[in-house]
Amino acid sequence: MVGSRGRDRVLMPLLTVLAVLWLVPVLWMLSMSLQPNELLARTTSNTFLGLIPIPFTFHNFIRLFTLGLTPRWFLNSMIVSIGMTVLVLALSSMAGFAFARIRFRGRNLVFALVLAGLVIPEQAVFIPLYTMFADWHWHNTYQALIAPRLAVPIGVFLMTQFFRGIPSYIEEAAQLDGANRWTLFTRIMLPLSVPALTTLAILTFLYAWNDYLWPLVSANHKEMFTITVGLASIQSNFAQSEGLGRVMASGVMASLPMILLFLVFQRYVVRGIAMGGGK
Amino acid sequence: MDTTGPTPDRAVRPGGARGRSGGLRDTLEGYAFAGPFLVAYGLFLIYPFFKGIWISLHDWNLLAVAFNPAAKHFVGLKNYVHMVWGQHLVWGVDHLVWARAIGLAAVVAALALASRGRLPWRTAVPLAVVGVLLFGVALGIHPASDGRWYDRRFWHIVWNTLLFVLLTVPSVTVIALGLAIALNRQSRHAAALRTAFFLSQVLSVTVVTLIWQLMFSPKQGILANLFRTLGLQPIEWITNPQLAMPAIVITTVWWSIGFALIIFLAGLQEIPAELYEAARIDGAGGWRIVRNITLPALSRTTTLVVVLQIILQFQVFGQSHLITRGGPDDSTQVLVRYIYQTAFQNSRLGYASALSVFLFIFMLGFSLLQARLQGSD
Numbered sequence: 001m002v003g004s005r006g007r008d009r010v011l012m013p014l015l016t017v018l019a020v021l022w023l024v025p026v027l028w029m030l031s032m033s034l035q036p037n038e039l040l041a042r043t044t045s046n047t048f049l050g051l052i053p054i055p056f057t058f059h060n061f062i063r064l065f066t067l068g069l070t071p072r073w074f075l076n077s078m079i080v081s082i083g084m085t086v087l088v089l090a091l092s093s094m095a096g097f098a099f100a101r102i103r104f105r106g107r108n109l110v111f112a113l114v115l116a117g118l119v120i121p122e123q124a125v126f127i128p129l130y131t132m133f134a135d136w137h138w139h140n141t142y143q144a145l146i147a148p149r150l151a152v153p154i155g156v157f158l159m160t161q162f163f164r165g166i167p168s169y170i171e172e173a174a175q176l177d178g179a180n181r182w183t184l185f186t187r188i189m190l191p192l193s194v195p196a197l198t199t200l201a202i203l204t205f206l207y208a209w210n211d212y213l214w215p216l217v218s219a220n221h222k223e224m225f226t227i228t229v230g231l232a233s234i235q236s237n238f239a240q241s242e243g244l245g246r247v248m249a250s251g252v253m254a255s256l257p258m259i260l261l262f263l264v265f266q267r268y269v270v271r272g273i274a275m276g277g278g279k
Numbered sequence: 280m281d282t283t284g285p286t287p288d289r290a291v292r293p294g295g296a297r298g299r300s301g302g303l304r305d306t307l308e309g310y311a312f313a314g315p316f317l318v319a320y321g322l323f324l325i326y327p328f329f330k331g332i333w334i335s336l337h338d339w340n341l342l343a344v345a346f347n348p349a350a351k352h353f354v355g356l357k358n359y360v361h362m363v364w365g366q367h368l369v370w371g372v373d374h375l376v377w378a379r380a381i382g383l384a385a386v387v388a389a390l391a392l393a394s395r396g397r398l399p400w401r402t403a404v405p406l407a408v409v410g411v412l413l414f415g416v417a418l419g420i421h422p423a424s425d426g427r428w429y430d431r432r433f434w435h436i437v438w439n440t441l442l443f444v445l446l447t448v449p450s451v452t453v454i455a456l457g458l459a460i461a462l463n464r465q466s467r468h469a470a471a472l473r474t475a476f477f478l479s480q481v482l483s484v485t486v487v488t489l490i491w492q493l494m495f496s497p498k499q500g501i502l503a504n505l506f507r508t509l510g511l512q513p514i515e516w517i518t519n520p521q522l523a524m525p526a527i528v529i530t531t532v533w534w535s536i537g538f539a540l541i542i543f544l545a546g547l548q549e550i551p552a553e554l555y556e557a558a559r560i561d562g563a564g565g566w567r568i569v570r571n572i573t574l575p576a577l578s579r580t581t582t583l584v585v586v587l588q589i590i591l592q593f594q595v596f597g598q599s600h601l602i603t604r605g606g607p608d609d610s611t612q613v614l615v616r617y618i619y620q621t622a623f624q625n626s627r628l629g630y631a632s633a634l635s636v637f638l639f640i641f642m643l644g645f646s647l648l649q650a651r652l653q654g655s656d
Contacts, residue, residue, distance in 0.1 A: 012468060015461055019475035025490045025533065026479065028501060044493070045504035095316035104309025110317070117324050119646035123594060123615050124639040127622050127632050128327035128334060134345065151323035156316055181308050210483035212597050213615070217623060232485040232601055235492065244493075251486045258481040266474065269481075273538050274545035 026255075027051055033060050033252045037243035044244070060249035069222055070250050073230035076142075077254075080215075080226060081208035084146045088155050088204045089197055096159025097185050101171065111160070117153045122214065130217055140224040145215055149208065155200050158275060162196040163189065199272035202265050209258055227254045335359070335632035342626050351629070358633035362433055367426025370419045382414030402651075409644075432609060432617070433634075439524070440613045443595055446528045447535075448588040452581065455536045459543030460573060473540070480537025484597030491530040492517070492602050517603055520610040527598040527611055534598075535591070539584045546580030547573070586649045590642055614638055 032040060034053035037060070039046055047054040064070050098104065099111050129148055130139075138144040166189070174184050190197070215229045225233065231254050234247055262269055310317075335358055343350040386407050393403035422428060458476055462469045479487070494500050495516040503513030516526040550573065558568050596615040599605055605612035605620075614634065622631035 011461060015458075015472055016468075019472045022533070023475055023478065024501070025494055026482075028494075029486075029490050044499040045501070049501055049504055091316040091319060095313040098309045098312035102305055102309040102312065104306040104313075106306075107309060110313065114317075114320060115650075117320060118650065119643055120324060120328050121590075121594060121639065121642055123618060124635050125324060125327040125331060127618075127628055127635060128330035129323065130622070131334070131344075131628070132327060132330070147319070148323050150316075150319040151321075151325075153320065153324075181312075185312070206481060210481075212484050213619070217619070228483045228485050231483070231489060232597075235485065235489045235601065244499075247489065251489050255482050255486050258483070259478065262478070262481045263474070270541050270544075273541045 024051065029248050029251050029255075032245055033248035034058070035245055037245040040244040057245075060243075060245040061253075063246055064249050064253065068246075069225070069230060070227070070253060072223060073225050073227040074253060076224060077209055077227040078257075079142055080145045081205050083142060084149050084208040085201050085204045087146065087150055089201055091150055092155030092159045092200060093190065093193065093197065094185070095156045096161075096163050097189055099156070099160040100163035101166075101189075102181070114153045114156060117151070118157065122148070126214060126217060129214075133218065139218050140221045144218045145226065146208075148214060149204070149211075155204065158200055158272075159193070159196060161275075162193055166192060195268070195271075198265065199268045199275070202261060202268050203272045205261065206258060206269075331632050331635055334628055335630075335636050337629045339629035339632075340626050341622065341628050344628070354629070358630050359636075361429045361630065362633050362637065365422050365426060365428035367423045368420050369423045369426070370416075371421065372419065374421045375418050379414045379418050382410060382418070386410035386414065432612070435609060436612050436614055436617050439609070439611065440593060440595070442524065443528065443531075443611075443613060444589055444592045446524070447531050447592045447595075448585060450528070450532045451536050451539050451588055451592075452584055454532065455539035455584070456543055456577070456581065458536070459540055459547060460569060463544060463547045473544070476540055477537035479534055482534065484534075485601065487530060487534045488598060488601035491526075491533070495526050495602075518607055520607045523603045523607060523611045527595075527602055530598055530602065531592065531595065535588075539588065542584050542587070543577065543580060546577050550576045583649070586645055590645050590649065593638075593642060593645075 028049075028051055031051050031053045032044065034056055035046065035050075036055060036057050039055065044050045095114075099107060099114075125148070133139050133144050138147075170188060170192075171184065174188050179187070209226075210228055211226075212228050212232070215226045216232070219225055219229060222230075222233070227250075231247075231250050234250065336353060336355060338352040338354045338357075340350065389398060389403050389406050389410070392398040393400050428434060462473050462476075494502065497503050497513040497515045500513070506513045514522065516522045554572050554576070555568060558572055563571065594615055595613050596619065599611045599613045599616050600619070603611040605616055615638070618631050618634045618638065621627050621634060
């Protein structure tokens, strides 16, 4: 909107070139995942700096599903990410509803204490969490990977903000109809908050899928790795044992769900970051 | 953030939500709804936070305590002393004189801004006090010629982490700001470009490091291949102590402009169109509009982006852990990786917890700043 058409004729093509360059690392990964391992062992720049997959093969992806632990890691990531997302949505929306719409004793104090938790970073609690979960024999389980994120208050903060914005006459109308609080919450408040819940769901899923430090600490059996940790474990020796093409195929597998999710729900991702500062 | 409670609700109370406040039924239902979260919050965040402080007061070996819970020893503040202090420390005016001069100049600048009303005193005064203590006093402390720090690596690693933040945050901010201003228009073309620049942000740190390790490789990297085609010598990024840090900074900037871009675009949407109209009627051109209207209107957004980025980048771990393994010669060793290694490779949980508390205190200041910035909207 700013600027004249003449400037646009220079600016937009320039930005387009820059955007393509920006995507080169991703395109290169994709291209290598579609080239034979034997070729990549010799050269990574076969056709046009290796950005065009010629010669072309699907072999890396086929091997990925028949050999090695990548499918298992993918499944682990799905279980952890979906489980975490569902639980974060449930806990955050219920607590957000309570803080925004129920006048209970001690509410302001409790809410202030919850907000105070926003300043505690994951790195300040991961050592004590490690010892706690070791005492409980929780390591190398799904709940160990999910539980710590349930305590992060950002979801409660977002949902409280959202519920505060819902006009009170909607609530009053429901009360006149004799709805109790649970009905009010499930039948009226939750359907109204689908956009906010979608935003929170995508940000939580993104966090869960890409989290590295905590799964690295907690899951030390190879079978319990998430795809993010698993990919890290095979990248140090990729050239020798696994084959570069296959490692790149694992990288593509690890990225695909996030890229698809982002492209489909871009609007919600954008709103979530603009609201929550991307935490 | 509004910590005083929900005002819109209060305004509608008379006819509204369930009449009286704090009735027994409301209280029971309130805690029933908030309960599941509060349990998780107490168990997985608050309790571990205090337990971490408790662990930091012990000589606590991970393996020894795992076999015998009594194998930990209370040592008071010894871990903290070991972390920050040393033998035969002296104070000198001339130690790190340039960095301290720049820091004190920033303090003066902040006070000057405050006296002109551009910065609230309640922000400027605490900043100035911290600044004077830090640059005027603390940075003058150093070991004498026959002295040494107890932990020879700690301050070096803190400096690496700060250097990483100092290099990453301005780059991310400037690039994202420029792209946001250029791409703030309603066309399919601009939307596609926004998507392209954001895309790398949704990748995990292990995918990012997988790609960039290879990008920087002197044998297989794209740059190296390009250089070789041109008959030039490929650059050894990762094994060169001078270039290893720039390498992980480049990787990080590529990875993390997306969030900043979106926050800037949201900020641009809030600038009223009339401002641009007025400027255009006055005959202002593109660059003058950007400088006189867009940038001043975005000053709060810019501060928010900078603070968020500092918090985020201070926690850097994966890039250093996976691309350079902290090396060469500790040149890319950062605080979180040091904590991780101290705890899980050297089994020194007590000392690692003290390092965590240091990280927390450092980030607390920026978190509070973020809360204030977002709360006053």
